Amino acid sequence: MTFHGYFRSSSSYRCRIAFNIKGIDYDFRPVHLKSGAQTGEDFRALNPQKLVPALETGEGTTLIQSLAIIEWLDETHPEPPLLSRDPLTRAQERGFAQVIACEIHPLQNLRVLKYLTGELGASEDQKNAWLAQWLGDGLAACEGLLQKQAGDTRFCFGETPGLADICLVPQVFSAERFNVDISGLTRVREIYDNCAALPEFEGAHPKNQPDFEA
Amino acid sequence: MTFHGYFRSSSSYRCRIAFNIKGIDYDFRPVHLKSGAQTGEDFRALNPQKLVPALETGEGTTLIQSLAIIEWLDETHPEPPLLSRDPLTRAQERGFAQVIACEIHPLQNLRVLKYLTGELGASEDQKNAWLAQWLGDGLAACEGLLQKQAGDTRFCFGETPGLADICLVPQVFSAERFNVDISGLTRVREIYDNCAALPEFEGAHPKNQPDFEA
Structure with missing residues (x-):
């Protein structure tokens, strides 16, 4: 598999966490967004949307959009699962990610x-x-959704990380990068810290990528 | 099931098409977005994100986000399917929808x-x-993705409508409402017309909703 991404792209970051949780190796091709590499002819032939990530599956097909890529990884490499087996919980996990x-x-x-x-x-x-409006308001909605859940689980939906956590962590990273104050969001913060302590998340962090630039 | 939506909301429109294709009846509760009904306390208790749609499933759970709702409908009411049984095609359908x-x-x-x-x-x-930038560029990407597909199918991914078509039709409706020129997007147009001819799509059109306002 060949994965086209960018160290700071949130949606690339999500895919990297999923690869790590699944233990899947891939070839990485950096797409330098800041210099507009995604608009070049080569990349557009892969993804007419001119956005990362894109995943060449090795079967002649290129998948785009991080959530679609992650669900495909989850369906083709079922262990450990990133979504609940229960349709109602799975719908809540997908809703949170969305x-x-x-x-x-x-x-x-x-x-x-x-x-x-x-x-x-x-x-x-x-x-x-x-940024403060949309990241602040949006992550406050995430906090509201987490507060509605019963129990005080280690991750968004239980005791193992899944699709919701995979989306939450890069979004919190962005909020910090843009200096958006989310200090009041206690469950978001707690779950972020629990995720950050795992090597699968740490290894996917932008600062640990080969195309990282300070 | 109780469905909270708004006639002109694209994401509500998507859900309505899915309900119609599946032949599922539901109670409809209009949320008047223009007057800010989504920010009221009653609605926020259902959805902390203050956005439609929201679906009370009748089991004490409220689902949010149209794609999560539609996949839940598809999993709990499998016929006719809205996604391919093949994981790779399903990933392409989800990618297009996303x-x-x-x-x-x-x-x-x-x-x-x-x-x-x-x-x-x-x-x-x-x-x-x-609007011209994001709708025009975005729908051009959809056209590019459709052109990459083999064959000249009646719908985005084959001969029956699915998740991709369910997302495409309300987006084209919005583009027309905002006078965005998409006349050059031949496959998008063709598939839109094929969908619009079906009663499941026609019945979900904003103009045919009880909360419609001219």
């Missing part, structure tokens, strides 16, 4: 921030207010 | 457009350019 992937992350990714400060002429303060 | 749900729709929803014209003071022209 709060992040469909409502928070898209508003903070590089191309959108570039558009804000470029085409729309937003100031640095306006960009920071935008 | 291009829309994770990259296009979040940038055009009501709260984001309100923030643009409110807090950021974007003009009507700037708002329209924003």
